[in-house]
Amino acid sequence: MRNISILSAVVVSMGLSGCGDNTPPATGTPKAPPPPALTEAEKVAMLATLPAPYSAGDLENGRRVFARCRSCHTITPGGPNMTGPNLYGVFGRAAGSDAKFSYSHAMRTAGFSWDADKLDHWLQNPRTFLPGNKMTYPGLPDATDRRDVIAFLKVETGFKPETAKAAASATAPLS
Numbered sequence: 001m002r003n004i005s006i007l008s009a010v011v012v013s014m015g016l017s018g019c020g021d022n023t024p025p026a027t028g029t030p031k032a033p034p035p036p037a038l039t040e041a042e043k044v045a046m047l048a049t050l051p052a053p054y055s056a057g058d059l060e061n062g063r064r065v066f067a068r069c070r071s072c073h074t075i076t077p078g079g080p081n082m083t084g085p086n087l088y089g090v091f092g093r094a095a096g097s098d099a100k101f102s103y104s105h106a107m108r109t110a111g112f113s114w115d116a117d118k119l120d121h122w123l124q125n126p127r128t129f130l131p132g133n134k135m136t137y138p139g140l141p142d143a144t145d146r147r148d149v150i151a152f153l154k155v156e157t158g159f160k161p162e163t164a165k166a167a168a169s170a171t172a173p174l175s
């Protein structure tokens with residue numbers, strides 16, 4: 001206690017007490033701070049850097065389409081797994097590789113990493129794309145909806161162009 005009061009006396013004397021960050025340092029396991037969320041302008045700028053057709057994606061429609069996924073998936077950094085796995089960082093991630101999620105055998109052994117093209121086929125018809133998977137979702141038949149939800153996920157799930165490149169070179173051809 002004594003140390004804390006000394007510390008706060010120092011903070012006050014340094015004139016920092018008004019900055020609103022008086023929370024004591026967290027104890028327990030240190031947690032990496034979540035990456036800063038992109039501003040709307042940064043999202044639009046990122047959209048423009050995506051390859052066609054995603055650069056022409058409609059983020060608002062993507063958000064609306066993603067409402068159909070939200071009952072099973074979160075997309076925030078470190079967000080919980082629900083019926084489906086958290087999708088933050090999904091681009092460049094090996095399919096079925098979130099250690100805390102219990103995937104189907106089909107998904108765990110799929111042997112590829114997610115990119116826009118894979119996601120497009122998956123979302124068009126999950127059942128035929130990966131037989132035996134357990135995502136009970138019929139799919140998005142509309143190509144524009146798929147384009148928009150993929151563009152939305154690119155800007156919302158921490159996609160980085162370098163990750164995409166690494167994923168492309170690490171992707172083993174489907175046998």
Ligand code: HEC
Binds near residue numbers: 133
């Ligand atoms: C009814 C719940 C449900 C809905 C709705 C749903 N999903 Fe899923 N999703 C799952 C489950 C369960 C899995 C794991 C499948 C497996 O293990 O076979 C999954 C897996 C995935 C994966 C693979 C993740 C990984 O870690 O490899 C992606 C990508 C995905 N879903 C995207 C979507 C998108 C985008 C939508 C909306 C268009 C959607 N899902 C709608 C339940 C759902």
